[in-house]
Amino acid sequence: MSDPDKYDYVLRGGDLGAERLSLLGSVKWPTTKALLDRVGLRPGARCLDVGCGIGTVSLRMAEAVLPLGRVTGIDIDEQCLGMARSAAQQLGLDVEFRAGCASNLQDSALYDLVFGRFLLTHLSAAEKALTGMIRAARPGGTVVVEDIQFTGHFSHPACPAFDRYVSLYQEVVLRRGGDPNIGPRLLGMFLDAGLSDVEVEVIQPTYRHGTGKQMAAVTMEHIREAVVGAGLASHEEFNEVLAEINLFASDPRTVLSLPRIFQVWGKRPH
16 A cells, blocks of 8 residues: 555554544543643644544543633544544534544644554654654643553553453554554653653553453454454464453453553643
């Protein structure tokens, strides 16, 4: 494919991918909201959400900054953008959603806040994408990234099927040129890019029940084509692992976490 972002992405897109994005949006919003509040999301701000998907975060931003502010969401997936536009219309929110490649952002010095969540991990040109995000921020504007360290997952008690999922996910992302453990690198990337006032926070949502506990199984199902297509597992093995994860998650005495999540932010120098 000619679009490097599409080539790198291992998860399902379009209507099929919307299920996972919706679930992830509801699971992750409390900690993302706390981050955005901490970095100063405020009424009247101009915001850019890079890799916005179905617009989950973009729409929440709009609720915080409108009517005087402005939110733009950029993604490569036209189907997801269509769903984001429909959601904005239903909510009566004036949000711009447009097609764009994270590795080739053209915006310059426009935004008070530039945000990207679980995006850089999939890109072979992560540093280039971050440079574009910084360029899109106005001088003094804030760049905010949330991304993962996939090895930071854990289950209790130990679950071999969960460990297999963690291994498969990392391998398929690496084969596409991404970095499934980019989280610890983000601080250095921000400093090397010249951002000031750089801060880092590490969080790890963990669940014994509820939708958060479903994320491992849902995410695994959404990498099925990439894993089987790469010859990393057969459909039969894949189904067995997925069934074991679902069974494990259904037990109220077990615990499953999301990946370790690095929240990093800094300011574009004046």
